[in-house]
Amino acid sequence: MNKKSVRDVEVNGKRVFVRVDFNVPLEDGKITDDTRIRETLPTINYLIERGAKVILASHMGRPKGEVVESLRLNPASERLSELLGKPVAKADEAVGEAVKAQVEKLQNGDVLVLENVRFYPGEEKNDPELAKQFAELADLFVNDAFGAAHRAHASTEGIAHHLPAVSGLLMEKELSVLGKALSNPDRPFTAIIGGSKVKDKIDVINNLLTLADNVIIGGGLAYTFFKAQGHEIGKSLLDAEKLDTALGFIEKAKELGKNFYLPEDIVVTDDFSADANTKVVTIDSIPADWEGIDIGPKTREKYAEVIKNSKLVVWNGPMGVFEIEPFSHGTRAVAQACAETSAYTVIGGGDSAAAAEKFGVADKMDHISTGGGASLEFMEGKALPGVVALNDK
Ligand SMILES: Nc1ncnc2c1ncn2[C@@H]1O[C@H](COP(=O)(O)OP(=O)(O)OP(=O)(O)O)[C@@H](O)[C@H]1O
Numbered sequence: 001m002n003k004k005s006v007r008d009v010e011v012n013g014k015r016v017f018v019r020v021d022f023n024v025p026l027e028d029g030k031i032t033d034d035t036r037i038r039e040t041l042p043t044i045n046y047l048i049e050r051g052a053k054v055i056l057a058s059h060m061g062r063p064k065g066e067v068v069e070s071l072r073l074n075p076a077s078e079r080l081s082e083l084l085g086k087p088v089a090k091a092d093e094a095v096g097e098a099v100k101a102q103v104e105k106l107q108n109g110d111v112l113v114l115e116n117v118r119f120y121p122g123e124e125k126n127d128p129e130l131a132k133q134f135a136e137l138a139d140l141f142v143n144d145a146f147g148a149a150h151r152a153h154a155s156t157e158g159i160a161h162h163l164p165a166v167s168g169l170l171m172e173k174e175l176s177v178l179g180k181a182l183s184n185p186d187r188p189f190t191a192i193i194g195g196s197k198v199k200d201k202i203d204v205i206n207n208l209l210t211l212a213d214n215v216i217i218g219g220g221l222a223y224t225f226f227k228a229q230g231h232e233i234g235k236s237l238l239d240a241e242k243l244d245t246a247l248g249f250i251e252k253a254k255e256l257g258k259n260f261y262l263p264e265d266i267v268v269t270d271d272f273s274a275d276a277n278t279k280v281v282t283i284d285s286i287p288a289d290w291e292g293i294d295i296g297p298k299t300r301e302k303y304a305e306v307i308k309n310s311k312l313v314v315w316n317g318p319m320g321v322f323e324i325e326p327f328s329h330g331t332r333a334v335a336q337a338c339a340e341t342s343a344y345t346v347i348g349g350g351d352s353a354a355a356a357e358k359f360g361v362a363d364k365m366d367h368i369s370t371g372g373g374a375s376l377e378f379m380e381g382k383a384l385p386g387v388v389a390l391n392d393k
């Protein structure tokens with residue numbers, strides 16, 4: 001990476017503003033998955049051990065510039081304290097005199113967690129005034145929030161214009177793993193794209209068609225391809241505006257000599273629930289009032305074989321509605337194949353990471369990104385504003 005990292009600068013005795021992504025899932029105020037907090041420990045411990053005064057900032061949810069009590073960072077700060085095995089101070093605001101006073105009191109090696117930065121309207125607007133207020137708290141900016149690196153916000157991008165700005169260790173790891181995978185891939189390179197929103201995945205399919213040898217399509221977005229090919233898709237998901245784009249991808253794959261895999265058989269249901277009727281059909285016989293909900297057994301086998309014969313696999317998005325048991329077999333099969341293959345496996349965050357966790361194979365993956373949208377934008381080939389703003393080496 002051509003950006004400076006925390007390893008390239010002196011941190012002892014410095015006030016260091018570290019942007020992290022503690023946007024973790026909460027249920028009744030309890031954190032249900034603390035991966036994003038655990039993944040920042042190397043950076044935080046690095047700074048503590050070298051005598052920095054560590055000021056952590058994060059967003060949580062989408063409070064739209066207002067204080068939302070359920071989106072305070074107290075649960076994250078408490079969890080961090082448990083993981084570090086030491087007290088962590090928590091501010092009730094993210095800027096202002098009270099926060100300045102708390103920062104003033106920090107000793108070398110102390111940690112302070114600021115309040116949710118999205119409680120301030122200026123955060124998402126990347127307001128230079130708010131960015132300046134953040135910067136006034138510190139001597140150095142460290143961006144370790146890979147998950148929010150695709151957002152040009154005051155605490156991810158704006159602040160970097162007011163302080164020396166470097167990447168954290170998690171940011172560095174994410175960029176190096178994903179960067180290497182995409183710029184110099186081991187082949188055969190297989191990209192698996194699933195999920196429900198065709199619109200959100202268009203750019204990534206387009207870019208991966210150029211980079212990968214095999215592109216595998218699953219999930220709700222497959223049906224737009226079937227419809228484009230003239231098949232009846234019943235009540236399955238459809239993005240009617242993307243039919244031409246879908247056909248274009250099939251053509252592009254042919255022109256580039258790439259293998260483009262669409263499901264051969266699928267599981268359909270007459271109702272979107274665990275006790276609904278289901279059956280397996282080929283893609284040319286989807287009943288008019290049924291809905292495609294998962295890939296079928298033949299497709300599972302085919303996809304598993306392609307994954308097993310790959311050297312690099314990048315997976316983003318589930319193969320079906322994996323949250324409901326009867327519709328989870330396709331996603332489970334892909335997760336299992338990723339766990340068993342000798343290929344280097346990269347999971348692009350979000351739902352696929354949750355699926356790997358659910359099926360007990362997360363620890364078999366080589367890299368699970370902490371970024372959902374961020375990893376998608378990275379794989380689309382877009383520049384991430386939170387990275388662009390950091391100081392060059
Ligand atoms: N055939 C289908 N019909 C309807 N919904 C589907 C189907 N297959 C998968 N899904 C749903 O798609 C959702 C995920 O889609 P989405 O496009 O948001 O992926 P994603 O969250 O971006 O994935 P990732 O986070 O891994 O990038 C899941 O909740 C899953 O239930």
Ligand SMILES: O=C(O)[C@H](O)COP(=O)(O)O
Binds near residue numbers: 023151
């Ligand atoms: O969960 C994420 O993908 C990141 O924390 C970014 O959150 P956002 O989509 O609300 O900006």
